[in-house]
Amino acid sequence: MDKLSRYEEQAYALLRMVIGFLFACHGAQKIFGLFGELPGEMPPVLLWSAGLIELIGGTLVAIGLFTRWAAFLSSGCMAVGYFLVHQKNHLLPIVNHGELASIYAWVFLYISTRGDGLWSVGQGRGQAPAVSIDVR
Numbered sequence: 001m002d003k004l005s006r007y008e009e010q011a012y013a014l015l016r017m018v019i020g021f022l023f024a025c026h027g028a029q030k031i032f033g034l035f036g037e038l039p040g041e042m043p044p045v046l047l048w049s050a051g052l053i054e055l056i057g058g059t060l061v062a063i064g065l066f067t068r069w070a071a072f073l074s075s076g077c078m079a080v081g082y083f084l085v086h087q088k089n090h091l092l093p094i095v096n097h098g099e100l101a102s103i104y105a106w107v108f109l110y111i112s113t114r115g116d117g118l119w120s121v122g123q124g125r126g127q128a129p130a131v132s133i134d135v136r
Contacts, residue, residue, distance in 0.1 A: 013064075013118040019107055020062025023074060027055025046084075053077045061111060064120020068112050075108035 028034045030051030039047070053073060060070035078101045086098025093099045116122035 009118045012114060013120070015107070016064060016067065016111055016114075016117060017062050017119070019104070019111070020058045020060070022058070023054050023104060023108075024058030024062060027051045027053070027058055031055055050077060050081060061108070064116040064122045065125075067116045067120065067122060071108040071112035075105050075112060078102075078105035078108065 025035055027050075029036060030038060030047050042050075054077070057070040057074040057077070060066050061074065082093075082098045082101040082105060086093065086096040086101060088096075090096040093102045
């Protein structure tokens with residue numbers, strides 16, 4: 001398994017891009033009505049504020065621009081969403097259907113600590129430190 005560690009930076013970049021893209025899709029669903037039904041019984045102000053954070057934050061994380069701030073805000077959005085919507089029904093995410101909100105909150109918190117990484121717009125703009133990969 002030690003041989004896989006040489007791909008850590010590439011795996012992180014793929015994680016950042018995929019999570020950001022999927023999160024942006026949730027925002028596009030809320031703002032533009034794409035990809036299926038709108039969430040039921042959500043006040044318009046929450047629908048639009050969460051939708052904008054998801055769409056813009058997810059896009060910024062996916063492309064790797066202002067990643068730390070976008071991921072931190074997205075993490076907070078998902079934590080608030082979890083406690084406002086899911087946690088009131090039950091303590092455990094598996095029971096209250098809040099697994100996705102919980103996973104997004106924790107993954108975005110991790111991304112906020114790592115930053116842009118490889119294959120990011122921020123790295124090309126000098127916002128991310130250069131990454132060296134030890135190829136043994």
